[in-house]
Amino acid sequence: MSATVNPSEFLPDAFLPPNFLPSAPSAPLRIPRVLAIAGSDPSGGAGIQADLKSIAANGGYGMAAITALTAQNTQGVRAVHVPPAEFLTAQLDAISDDIGIDAVKIGMLGDAAVIDAVRTWLEKVRPAVVVLDPVMVATSGDRLLKESAEAALQALLPLADLITPNLAELAILLKEPVAADWVEALEQGKRLAALSGTTVLVKGGHLPGGDGAGDGCPDALVNTVGLLGQETVVVPGERIVTRNSHGTGCSLSSAMATVQARVGNWEAALREVKPWLLGALREASALDVGTGNGPVHHFHHVQDRTSSQHSQHSQGPAETPAEGEFAAALRDGAAADLDAIYALDFIRGLADGTLPEHEFAYYLAQDAIYLNGYSRVLARAAAVAPTEAEQLFWARSAQTCLEVESELHRSWLSTRPAAAGLGPVTKSYVDHLLAASVSGSYGVLVAAALPCFWLYAEVGATLHREFLAGGAPAAHPYADWLRTYADEDFAAATRQAIAYTDAAARQASAGEREAMALAFRQSSRYEVHFFDAPRLHA
């Protein structure tokens, strides 16, 4: 059901459901309109309250149709009240009669009558993205779905594009014992995917330690009918030691719905959401909410307003850097990384022609994969750019990346078979960029993207100069590649990217500038590792 086809291209307006009423061009992609159909948690950590925070934190516009009221806090659920299902239908119709819906997240449903109302509405409206979190029992052990409604919930699964059960819910849906380890959990995920004909997100949150997943907390997308690149895509993650994990399942599923509506790819969505959720768990202790299992910090990536106002007062406008000053400081900070790049065996071997061919092939293959992810990050910069000129610049750059990627495949890689898998450095670098792209700050995003322009352009120019100074020998095994480094269009684009980053820094608060500098430094380090990766991983 993912939105690969736009029905409005094929149907006359009279046939279009309200969900497809035309709206401002590109509005759904920039800020997806995401509807959460879920229960209320008045303590704000789970349910509809967590959904709305999570949707906003991931760049969406959140809407809420409430299925049930709970009286709960961080210690547990005291009572549940499920209003008549007809009133849920009235809420859902009120929304879909008026507003385009880019994605739906379904959480607590309570009973079979509610499930029936949701099913009828889904069949009528057919939203493009549906994520179903089959909420049954809270971590506190309290039931959030009547046992008698489990079969109805089971029957709702095929209407979703993604199902996100925790280990206990996975077991109930399959009528099997709870998976004892990660391998068993993945097997169960495959069985549920086959049974429901949809994609399952298997979550490692409740894995016991020492089970082959190490100390980590992996998640995996599983689909048995070919909707993913592979049947199982595992996204590893660090395990945060914290009591404050109330509402992680709700937050994950609504973030997945939001990001999927934006990027249209479940794997990319999970790779973007997972670091955000990790940050929310890591920073949960900054919130002082309740005495039990506290909520996660959905807006951990958004700068602390109090401290930014304070720093603006204390530093005053004089602290705003002059034009070019911030960029110059970034360049100074990257000097050590550039030196490290020039000293790498890979770069020396590329310059003097002694680089082993299989390492060059590995580099090209990883570059092609990287460019695809980088293009998405630049497209995000276009989406949030403050001016039309910047929007155009980043959008064009995103397009160029894809063109270069396909050219790499067509020419350089067609004669150099290299292991096509995603290498560890490429993955970490792209994950870092994707995390910056959901930081909520345009400045941080463009600062993270800049080293790929800047350091690459400088290294390329140096190698090209050395190649010419050596007489540009035609017999040099990498002569053709070294010649591509003299691209004036790329040099001009690099100057423009530097200028836009510098301008963003002048608009930013002191705290945001600090975050920009950090994002830039981290990307510069990744540039070094990227050039060194062929030696280690080819």
Ligand SMILES: Nc1ncnc2c1ncn2[C@@H]1O[C@H](COP(=O)(O)OP(=O)(O)O)[C@@H](O)[C@H]1O
């Ligand atoms: N301690 C933790 N450290 C890191 N990630 C976690 C932790 N606990 C849960 N998660 C993540 O939170 C998300 C929700 O997982 P889980 O707790 O299994 O679901 P639920 O909240 O539905 O019980 C998953 O992405 C999982 O990997």
Ligand SMILES: Cc1ncc(COP(=O)(O)OP(=O)(O)O)c(N)n1
């Ligand atoms: C109203 C409401 N909906 C869902 C939950 C369960 O939240 P979840 O994120 O699955 O995980 P825990 O908070 O139970 O760890 C809830 N408690 N309330």
